[in-house]
Structure formats: C-alpha cells, structure tokens
Amino acid sequence: MSRKLRIATTSLAGCFGCHMSLLDIDERLLALLELVEFDRSPITDIKHCGPCDIGLIEGGICNAENVHVLREFRTHCKILIAIGSCAITGGLPAQRNHLDLASCLTEVYLTEPGLAHGHIPNDPELPLPLDKVHPLHEVVKIDYFIPGCPPSGDAIWKFLTDLIAGKTPELGHGLIKYD
Amino acid sequence: MSDTFQLDGKNVPFESGQTVMQAALAAGHYIPHLCYHPEFKPHGSCKLCTVKVGGRTAASCTMPAEAGLNVESNIEEMNGLRRTLVQMLFAEGNHFCPSCEKSGNCMLQALGYDLEVHTAGFRHLYPDRPLDASHPDILLDFNRCILCELCVRASSEVDGKNVFALSGRGIAKHLIVNAKSELLKDTDIALADKAMQVCPVGVILKKRVGFSVPIGERRYDQRPISAQALDDAPRLSDASSSCAACEGTP
Numbered sequence: 001m002s003r004k005l006r007i008a009t010t011s012l013a014g015c016f017g018c019h020m021s022l023l024d025i026d027e028r029l030l031a032l033l034e035l036v037e038f039d040r041s042p043i044t045d046i047k048h049c050g051p052c053d054i055g056l057i058e059g060g061i062c063n064a065e066n067v068h069v070l071r072e073f074r075t076h077c078k079i080l081i082a083i084g085s086c087a088i089t090g091g092l093p094a095q096r097n098h099l100d101l102a103s104c105l106t107e108v109y110l111t112e113p114g115l116a117h118g119h120i121p122n123d124p125e126l127p128l129p130l131d132k133v134h135p136l137h138e139v140v141k142i143d144y145f146i147p148g149c150p151p152s153g154d155a156i157w158k159f160l161t162d163l164i165a166g167k168t169p170e171l172g173h174g175l176i177k178y179d
Numbered sequence: 180m181s182d183t184f185q186l187d188g189k190n191v192p193f194e195s196g197q198t199v200m201q202a203a204l205a206a207g208h209y210i211p212h213l214c215y216h217p218e219f220k221p222h223g224s225c226k227l228c229t230v231k232v233g234g235r236t237a238a239s240c241t242m243p244a245e246a247g248l249n250v251e252s253n254i255e256e257m258n259g260l261r262r263t264l265v266q267m268l269f270a271e272g273n274h275f276c277p278s279c280e281k282s283g284n285c286m287l288q289a290l291g292y293d294l295e296v297h298t299a300g301f302r303h304l305y306p307d308r309p310l311d312a313s314h315p316d317i318l319l320d321f322n323r324c325i326l327c328e329l330c331v332r333a334s335s336e337v338d339g340k341n342v343f344a345l346s347g348r349g350i351a352k353h354l355i356v357n358a359k360s361e362l363l364k365d366t367d368i369a370l371a372d373k374a375m376q377v378c379p380v381g382v383i384l385k386k387r388v389g390f391s392v393p394i395g396e397r398r399y400d401q402r403p404i405s406a407q408a409l410d411d412a413p414r415l416s417d418a419s420s421s422c423a424a425c426e427g428t429p
Binding site (some may be wrong): 078085086089090091092095096097098099112132135137138144145146147149171173174176177178179 | 248269271274275276277278279282288291292293295297298299302303305306307394400402403
C-alpha cells in the first residue's frame with residue numbers, strides 16, 4: 001500500500017452540518033482512516049493547512065478571513081472539493097445577498113426591538129464581512145462539488161471512496177440532493 | 180398500423196396529430212420536460228425537451244410527429260444543453276431547497292438530480308422578490324417561479340378565472356396576480372382550482388400543510404423523475420382520473 005492520502009477540511013460560512021454528515025459515515029470512518037490521514041480539520045485541531053491531496057470545504061465566502069483560508073487550501077491541496085449548498089451557491093448565508101449589508105447590520109444590532117444600547121461589532125480582531133456572500137468557485141478553482149444541505153454521510157462516503165479509488169465520482173439517484 | 184418515427188434508434192408509433200413528446204411518453208420513452216403537461220396545450224418555453232431532429236434542434240413538445248423522423252434525445256449534446264438550462268433557471272431565482280416545502284416534489288430539483296447537475300454553473304442573481312402571504316389559505320413564493328405559465332394556463336383554460344399572468348419582458352418578466360391591489364387575497368382563486376395543483380416548483384403552496392410527507396419520502400425521493408413521468412403519461416388517455424403529474428395535497 002502506498003502512503004496514505006492527506007485530507008484537510010474546514011467550514012467557512014457554513015454551519016458545520018456537512019462536517020456532521022462526514023461523521024455520519026459512522027464506523028466507516030475507521031475504514032477511511034486506513035486510506036487517509038487528516039491535516040487541518042476540526043478532527044485534528046491543526047490550525048493551518050499543509051500540503052494535502054484533498055481539501056474538503058464547507059460553507060461559502062462571507063468575510064475576509066474566509067478568503068484567506070480558502071486561498072491557503074487552494075495553495076496546498078491538489079484536489080479541492082466544495083461540499084454542501086453554501087460552498088456551491090452561497091446557501092443560507094447568501095439569503096442576505098438581495099439586501100444591503102449596512103441595513104442588515106443596522107437592523108440586527110441597532111433597530112431590532114429588545115436590543116438596548118446595541119452597537120455594530122467593530123473589534124479589529126473580527127474579520128470584515130463582505131458586501132455579498134459568494135460560492136467558493138467565484139474565488140478559486142474548485143475541482144469537484146458535492147451538493148446537499150448537507151449531503152448525506154452515504155453521499156460523502158460514495159464520493160470520497162470513488163475519488164480515492166481513482167474513479168470519476170458519481171452520486172446517482174438518492175445520493176444527489178439539494179436539500 | 181400507425182406510422183412510426185425513430186427516437187434514439189427505437190421505433191416509436193404515433194397517431195396523427197400527436198407531438199413527438201406525446202408519442203414518446205405514450206410509448207414509454209422519457210424526454211425531460213418542465214413546462215409540458217399532458218393536460219394542457221404545449222407551451223414550448225422551457226426548452227428542456229429540446230431534441231435533435233435531422234441535425235436541427237426543436238422542442239419535442241411542440242414538434243408534430245412525422246413518419247420517418249430521426250429524433251435524438253438522450254445524447255450528451257442534448258443533455259448538456261438541458262443541464263445548462265436547469266442551471267440558468269436555478270441562477271435566475273432564489274431556489275433554496277432546504278427551506279422549500281416543495282423539495283422532493285419539485286420537478287426542477289428532480290431534473291437537476293436526473294441530469295446530475297452538481298454545480299451552479301452561473302453566477303446566481305439573488306433577486307429581491309417579496310412573498311405574497313395575503314391569502315388566508317394560499318402562499319405565493321415568487322422566488323421560485325420559472326415562468327412555465329402552467330398556473331396561467333390552468334387558471335384560464337380549466338378554472339375559467341385568469342388569476343395569474345406573466346408581465347414584463349426578458350429578465351424583468353415575472354408572475355403577477357389579477358387584482359388591482361396585486362394581492363392574491365383579492366382574486367377569486369380557490370383551493371380546489373386546477374391552478375393550485377400544477378406548479379412544478381414551489382411557488383403556489385397551500386398553507387398549513389408543511390412536512391405532511393417527510394423529506395426523503397417524497398415523490399422524487401422515491402423514484403427519479405424519468406421513471407415517474409412515464410407512470411404519469413398513460414393517464415393521458417384516461418380522462419376520468421386526475422393527472423399524477425399534478426402534485427395534489429393529500
């Protein structure tokens with residue numbers, strides 16, 4: 001057996017639902033660990049992505065830090081996969097795209113009833129939000145897309161095992177889902 | 180003996196007056212479609228059913244069947260075109276499947292599955308389209324409208340009411356309701372109307388029936404649309420039954 005493939009995963013403007021689905025492959029995680037090892041991922045808590053074979057990215061791009069992390073993944077991953085609706089189309093966070101960002105922030109932090117002495121967060125450590133939420137492929141080249149909100153554990157398993165086996169990944173009826 | 184034409188190398192019999200689509204479905208051959216509905220006059224607008232006939236493309240729902248035609252449908256060239264059309268329909272509206280009551284029963288979504296559309300393909304427009312929740316029993320979510328005019332046709336041809344129409348041109352084209360207030364509550368639409376049953380996507384929804392069938396057990400969760408559409412087709416000749424292509428609420 002040749003060396004194990006190295007996989008990095010992260011969630012950008014996502015909810016970690018796709019990562020929960022990755023955990024939903026259940027005991028097949030052990031079979032997966034025979035084939036791969038994890039680099040940056042919530043599973044390892046490694047903070048920066050090193051050289052990898054596969055990068056799995058959940059969530060779209062809603063702030064400046066997302067752009068940095070995405071570019072780091074693109075630099076280090078031979079194959080980059082957008083996983084889930086948010087990574088592919090912007091998803092739920094992109095539901096703000098038809099609204100003006102300033103009026104969103106104003107309504108949420110200033111004018112919404114019940115927010116006494118609210119203010120729009122301005123700590124310099126906070127990444128600046130982007131005007132619009134973008135899917136990943138608008139910022140870097142994405143090699144594969146796994147749709148779903150989230151894709152099922154079975155879909156992720158099928159896609160990854162096809163890819164690792166050197167086949168063109170196919171989902172087919174029941175595994176390709178947008179919901 | 181009736182005449183035949185060729186569809187993807189197979190003989191398809193037809194009767195005089197049938198379109199390529201009607202003859203194909205009746206003979207058990209699926210051609211992808213969205214705005215075509217067996218109970219209505221063909222509209223020919225969505226172009227999903229485009230086939231190649233003698234080297235030229237044509238909408239099979241409006242193309243009259245003719246003896247000796249050589250029709251190509253299930254070929255990569257046509258399926259690639261269909262994939263692009265589905266991507267454009269998704270990009271033009273706000274189709275957020277996880278929050279849509281029609282998910283699993285939606286023809287646009289099911290076609291995306293069947294054609295293996297994994298990617299957005301186009302920059303999404305994220306248009307601003309407010310809902311119309313004015314009617315006590317019916318919700319209109321314009322975000323999902325694909326302008327197929329099935330509700331327009333059902334309301335005028337079957338219900339005799341003209342509740343719906345399309346207004347504007349090009350990218351500004353949109354669905355409107357026939358009331359001075361522009362609100363559905365001021366129209367004469369009723370829950371039993373045909374217009375309530377024909378929307379292929381999640382625009383016209385009956386209120387208070389959310390999740391009566393769980394996600395994962397819905398129409399196109401069970402079988403792909405290519406198989407479902409063929410089951411629906413034979414009902415064409417059975418005028419007494421309602422059409423299963425109309426997703427009625429139980």
